[in-house]
Structures are given as C-alpha cells and as structure tokens.
Amino acid sequence: MKQRVCGKSDLKLPVLGLGCWAFGGGDYWGPVSQSDVNDVVRCAVDHGCNFFDTAEMYNQGASESSLGIAIQGMPRDKILIGSKISPSHTEPKKLVEHCEASLRRLQTDYLDLYMVHWPITAHSIVHFTTESIPTPSVSEAFAALKELQAGGKIRHIGVCNFSAEKLDEAMATGAEIAANELPYSLLMRAIEQEILPHCVRRGVGVIGYMALMQGILGKPYPSIEAIPILHRRTRHFDARRNQHCRHGMTGAEAETMAALAAIRRIAHEQGMTVAEISLKWAMAGKGMTSSLCGSSNVKNLERNLAAALEPLPADVMARLNRATRPLLEKLGPSFDYWQHPDNDRTL
Numbered sequence: 532m533k534q535r536v537c538g539k540s541d542l543k544l545p546v547l548g549l550g551c552w553a554f555g556g557g558d559y560w561g562p563v564s565q566s567d568v569n570d571v572v573r574c575a576v577d578h579g580c581n582f583f584d585t586a587e588m589y590n591q592g593a594s595e596s597s598l599g600i601a602i603q604g605m606p607r608d609k610i611l612i613g614s615k616i617s618p619s620h621t622e623p624k625k626l627v628e629h630c631e632a633s634l635r636r637l638q639t640d641y642l643d644l645y646m647v648h649w650p651i652t653a654h655s656i657v658h659f660t661t662e663s664i665p666t667p668s669v670s671e672a673f674a675a676l677k678e679l680q681a682g683g684k685i686r687h688i689g690v691c692n693f694s695a696e697k698l699d700e701a702m703a704t705g706a707e708i709a710a711n712e713l714p715y716s717l718l719m720r721a722i723e724q725e726i727l728p729h730c731v732r733r734g735v736g737v738i739g740y741m742a743l744m745q746g747i748l749g750k751p752y753p754s755i756e757a758i759p760i761l762h763r764r765t766r767h768f769d770a771r772r773n774q775h776c777r778h779g780m781t782g783a784e785a786e787t788m789a790a791l792a793a794i795r796r797i798a799h800e801q802g803m804t805v806a807e808i809s810l811k812w813a814m815a816g817k818g819m820t821s822s823l824c825g826s827s828n829v830k831n832l833e834r835n836l837a838a839a840l841e842p843l844p845a846d847v848m849a850r851l852n853r854a855t856r857p858l859l860e861k862l863g864p865s866f867d868y869w870q871h872p873d874n875d876r877t878l
C-alpha cells in the first residue's frame with residue numbers, strides 16, 4: 532500500500548488506515564467478536580494497511596484492549612498505533628497515568644502517535660466528563676506530552692478536531708505536532724475551507740476520519756430512518772426526529788439525499804460501489820496524508836484495500852466535488868458536525 536509522510540515528521544502512514552472504534556463492541560457499534568478483530572487486523576497488516584487508530588474512550592478502553600490482543604505476536608515495528616487522550620484527562624499527572632493505561636491495554640511499550648482527542652477547552656470538556664473539573668492548561672498538557680515523547684512512550688504528538696487557532700496555540704508550546712485528525716468524506720467536506728490548507732502550510736499531516744460517514748456511504752440504507760439512530764446525529768439530519776442529536780437544527784436532509792443519489796449515479800456509471808468511489812475520493816483529497824475507514828469484517832476490508840490501489844480519474848473527482856458542493860455550502864464551515872455552530876468544540 533502507498534504510504535505518505537505525515538507533515539514535517541518522519542512518520543509514514545499508509546493512505547488507508549484502519550479505524551478501530553468498533554473493536555471490543557459496545558452500545559455505539561453493537562457486538563464485535565475478538566476473532567473478527569484478529570482476522571481484520573491480520574488481513575490489514577498483510578496488505579500494508581498497518582496504521583490502527585483507536586482511543587481510550589472507544590468502548591471505554593475495550594477498543595484498545597481488543598487491538599492489543601489482535602497484534603500479539605506481530606513484529607511491533609511493522610505496526611503503527613495511534614491512540615487518543617480525552618481533553619478532560621490532560622492535566623499532566625492524569626495524562627501520564629492515562630497514557631500508561633492505554634499502553635497496558637494495548638500490551639505495548641510505545642504509541643506511534645498520541646493525539647489529544649478534542650481541543651482542551653471548557654466547552655469540549657463538558658462533553659467528555661460528568662464531573663466538574665477545571666480546564667487543564669494547554670501549555671502544561673503539551674509539555675507533558677513532550678516528556679512522554681522524550682521518554683520514548685510516544686513517538687509522535689498529534690491532535691484531533693483542532694481548528695487553525697487551536698493548532699497554532701498547540702504549536703506555540705514548542706510541541707512538534709505530526710498530525711491533526713479531522714472528519715473527511717464526500718458528505719463532510721468542511722475542512723477543505725480553512726483547516727486543511729492551514730495544516731498543509733504548517734507542515735502538519737492530516738488524517739481523515741469517517742471516510743464512509745459511518746457506513747452511510749457504504750451500506751444501501753433505503754431511507755434516513757433505516758440508518759442506525761446513533762449514526763445520524765450530525766447536522767445533516769433533522770434534530771427534531773432524533774433525541775440523540777445535540778445540534779438542535781433542522782438539518783440538510785434534502786441536500787444529503789441529493790448528494791447521495793448523485794454519488795450513487797456516478798459510482799454506477801464508473802462500475803464501482805459507493806464505498807469504493809467514496810474511499811478513493813477521500814484518499815485523493817489535496818493535503819490528505821491518510822484516510823481512516825472502520826471495518827470489523829474481512830470482506831469489507833478486502834474491498835477497501837482494493838479501492839486503495841488505483842486512484843480516481845481527475846474528471847470523476849471533479850464530478851463528485853460538484854455533486855457534493857451544495858451540501859458543503861448548506862452545512863457551512865464548521866467541522867464539528869455534531870454541534871450547533873454556536874457550540875463548536877473545535878474553536
């Protein structure tokens with residue numbers, strides 16, 4: 532699999548990485564067996580898709596534990612592990628404890644990339660804890676990450692969901708930020724407007740997440756109601772029909788369905804599936820280092836690995852861009868798709 536250098540760092544990532552959120556099973560994704568995880572991880576490594584993205588919060592640590600079991604016996608230097616610390620755990624002492632706990636669950640000595648999951652602000656912390664805790668200091672948090680790096684516990688420091696301003700603030704601490712992980716799919720293109728070119732200018736790699744928008748660009752859902760309720764909480768969908776939505780807006784369902792219909796048409800004409808064309812589009816995004824796709828079954832993974840081999844012709848890229856532009860314009864520049872823009876956690 533083709534690899535790309537992550538920003539100014541010496542980290543090289545495959546163009547397609549494996550999203551491990553579902554590993555370990557849980558309320559959000561349903562049950563996932565360890566034997567399926569073992570098979571998927573083995574198949575991914577065999578095909579050079581060797582970047583595994585997890586987080587301490589995915590299934591309360593079960594994603595990390597499950598990945599840790601799956602990689603046992605594999606040469607550690609053939610695998611790249613990215614994990615994330617929740618912003619509410621970034622007070623230095625806590626941060627070190629939480630990093631150690633991730634390492635234990637993953638049964639490894641070091642992480643290749645350790646990311647702060649959302650910006651460290653009072654606003655994002657509310658979403659990560661039920662306790663009332665003071666907002667940790669950004670400079671102290673990044674100093675603690677630099678110490679972990681100096682001690683060899685983490686190879687690279689990364690962030691997720693950081694706006695240009697938050698990224699600059701993190702970089703001003705002197706920490707070398709290898710990557711910013713951001714949502715990016717045909718139905719989620721807001722990062723193209725500011726943060727993606729900003730990362731490129733600052734030499735920070737970009738890892739796109741939710742390349743299939745949690746299966747909406749993969750599974751043939753016949754209607755909006757057929758999409759699992761927790762997978763349609765973004766501003767694409769009308770909050771009045773989903774008690775799990777936090778954004779409180781009426782959504783962009785007409786534009787979303789029109790974009791999906793156009794993508795289906797273009798995919799059909801090209802003799803591809805919607806998942807295949809969507810992954811190819813995401814991996815080819817200007818400035819993208821790697822795109823993450825979650826899969827807990829080998830059949831889908833094999834299709835995704837095949838999609839990573841051949842790029843899309845430029846004219847097909849352009850048609851997909853045109854087909855999804857009305858949705859991009861309707862949803863606006865905020866890439867916190869789960870919140871009302873007034874409550875944007877990336878800022």
Ligand SMILES: NC(=O)c1ccc[n+]([C@@H]2O[C@H](COP(=O)([O-])OP(=O)(O)OC[C@H]3O[C@@H](n4cnc5c(N)ncnc54)[C@H](OP(=O)(O)O)[C@@H]3O)[C@@H](O)[C@H]2O)c1
Pocket residue numbers: 549550551552553584585648691692712713739740741742743744745746747748749750806807823824825826827828831832834835
């Ligand atoms: N940094 C952050 O804040 C953040 C936020 C969200 C996600 N992420 C990361 O990004 C990763 C990817 O996002 P995601 O897992 O939420 O969503 P996703 O990758 O967009 O979609 C995953 C879904 O797509 C299905 N799928 C995969 N390949 C398919 C194919 N070829 N055809 C049809 N369906 C297919 C999977 O089903 P099967 O399992 O059945 O294959 C699963 O239901 C996560 O796992 C996580 O590591 C990071």
